[in-house]
Amino acid sequence: MSDNILRKVIKEIEEYKPGKNPETKDVIKLASNENPFGPSPKALKAIEEEANNLQIYPNQKATRLRQALAKKFDVNQNQIIAGNGSDDIMQIIAATFLCPQEEVIFPEKTFSVYNLVAKIFEGKIAASALKENEISLKNIASAITDKTKIIFIANPNNPTGTIFTQNEFDDFLKMVPKKTLVVIDEAYAEFVESQDYPDTIKHVRDGKKNLIILRTFSKFYGLAGLRVGYGIASEELIAPMMKVKMPFNVSRLAQAGAAAALDDLLFLEKTYQNNVAGKKFLYESLDKLGLSYKKTESNFIFVDVKQNADALFLKLIGQKIIIRPLTSFGFSEAIRVSIGNAEQNKKLISAMRKVLG
Template sequence: MSCDYIALATPGVQQLTPYVPGKPVEELGRELGVRDIVKLASNENPMGPGARVLAALDAVKPELSRYPDGNGFMLKQALAAKLNVQESGLTLGNGSNDVLELIARAYLQPGTEAVFSQYAFAVYPIVTQAVGATAIVTPAKNWGHDLEAMAAAITQNTRVIFIANPNNPTGTWFGVEPWEKFMGSVPEDVLVVLDEAYIEYVGTQGGVLNGLNYLQQFPNLIVTRTFSKAYGLAGLRVGYSVSHPQVANVLNRVRQPFNVDSFALAAATAVLSDTEYLQKSRLVNEQGMAQLIEGFATLGLDYIPSAGNFIVVHFQGDAGPIYRNLLREGVIVRPIANYGMPESLRVSIGLEPENQRFLQALERVL
C-alpha cells in the first residue's frame, strides 16, 4: 500500500486514539475462557430494562421498516412536560456523547479553545481535538473541578467549557454556591456545557445542583443528560440537551435527521414516566454504594466519595495487575490510567450479589 490514509485525515483526527470502553463480557469469555462473569465497568444500570420499556419496544417492532421520527416529537413533548422546559430548547442525540460532539462541531474550530478539568470525561478532549480546537485542561482540586481555576483559564479564544456534575470518572460534585459564582464570571459568548449524565442518581441529595434551574438566568448554558444510566437504556443510546432555543437551533442544523432510532425514542418516552423504576434504581445504587464502601474499609482501601453509580478505589502502586487478576476471577472493572489515575480502578455499582462477588475476588487478588 503506497498511500498513507492516516496522513490524509485532518490534523486533529490524526493525533486521536480511539475511545476504549469497558471490556464486554463476551470479549473476556473469548480471551480467557471465563464463564459466570460480573461486569462492573461501564456505569450501567444493573437492574435491566423495566416492564414499560419492554412493552414499548414490542409495540415498535411492526414499524421497523419505517424511518424513525427525525424530530423525536413524542419524546420531546414528554421531556418538556417532565422537566418544565421548552421543546424548542431540546436537542436529541444518540446518547449524550452525540450531543457533546454536536456542540464541538457547531462551536469549535482551529484557533478556538475548550476548557475542561483534569480527570474529566474522556469525550471532552476527543471532540475538541477532532475539530482542531485547543484543549485547555485545568488542574483538579480534590479529584474534582476547580471552578475558580476554570474561570481563570477563559481567554478571548474560549468558546466552550465542559463540566460534568457529578464527574466521571471520579464521582466528585459541587453545589450551588461555587456554581453560581462561576457562572457569574463567564462571558455570555462562552458556552458552558453542564454534563449531568448521573444527575438522576443523586436527585436532591448530596448538595448536587440541578442545572435546569439556571437556564433562564444564563442563556449560554447547555445542560446534557442521558437515558443510559439511571433509566437503564445504555444499549439503545439516547440522550439530549436543554439549552436556549437559538443554541438548540444551531445544534439541530448539524444533527443527523435520524440519529435516534425508533426503539430508543419509544423506550425513552416510556421510561420517563416510570417513577417506580427510577426510585428503585436509586435505592439499589445507594445500597450497593454502601456495600462497596464497607468492603473497602474492611480491606483497608481508600476511595473517592461518589455521587454517581460508580466509585473509584485507590491502591498502592499500579492498579493494572489488580485489574488483570480480577479479569481472571471473572470480574470486569474499569482501569483509569488513561485518565491519569494509574493507581486506581473505577467500579460500577451492581446488584448485591455482584458487588459481593467483586469484593470477594478483590480480597483474593490482594
C-alpha cells in the same frame, strides 16, 4: 493511507477505549456504570411494540420524547435536542459553535470524549487542574481567555464521582463571559443524593443563553444499548444545533424506549434505592479491606488501590470480575467500580479480598 487524504489532526487522535465487555455470561461487568437491572419493563414493552414499525423512518425531531422531557423539566420542547447518546450531542455542539483554534476547557482528569470532540474540530485544548482530585470551578474560571469558546464539565465527575454545589455553580456562571458556552454533562444526575447538587436547568428556565445541560438514558434508565441522550438549552442555542444534527439520529426503538422509561417510576425507584444500599455496602467493605475511596454521588466508586491498576484489573478478570482501571484517566493506581446489585457487589468484594491477599 496517503498523507494527502487524512486530516492532520486525525493522526493525533487516540481511539476511544471503552470498558471491556464480558465474553461469557458468568463474568460480572462492573466497568461501565450500567444499570444492573437492565432496562425498565415499560421500556421493553414499548420497544417490542415499536419493532413492528421499523420499516418507517423515525420522527426526525424525536417530538414525542422531547415533549415528555419538556414536561418533566418544565421547559419548552424547543429548548431540547435529542441525540444518539449524549456524546452525539457533544459532537453536535462542537460542529455548531467551535471554530478551529478556539479554546475548549475541561478538567484534566475527566470523561475523555470532551478531549476527542475538541480535537476532531481542531479546538485548542486548555485542560484545567483538579484540586485534590476534585473539579475546581475556580481553576476553570481562571483558565478562561478571550479565545475560550466552550467549557465542558461533568457533574458528577467521571471517574471521581464528586460534585460541585449550587453556590459554587452560581458563582462560576457569573465569571463566565457571555460569548463562552458552558456545557454541563449530568450523565449521573439521577443517582445524586446530596441536597447541594445544583439545579442547573433553572438557569435555562431563567433565560441563560450560554448554558447547555446534557443528560442520558444510558445509566439510570438502563438503555445504554439504545443510545439516547438529550440537551437542554435556550431556543437560540437549540435551533442551530437542530440544523447541524444528522437526520433521524435517534432510532424509533430508542425514542419509544426512552419515553416509556421516563414513566416507569417503580423501576426508577428500585434503581435509586439499590444504588444507595450498594454504596453503603461497598463503603463498609472497602473500609474493611483498608482501601481509600471517594464518597460518590454517582453509581460508581473511585478506589485508590495503592498498586498498579492495570495489573489488578487482570487479576480480577481471573476472578470473573471486570472493573475499570483508571490509567487512561491519569490515575495509575486507582480503579473505578460500578455499583451492581447486591449479589454482584458481594462477589466483587470477595474477588478483591482474594487478589489483594
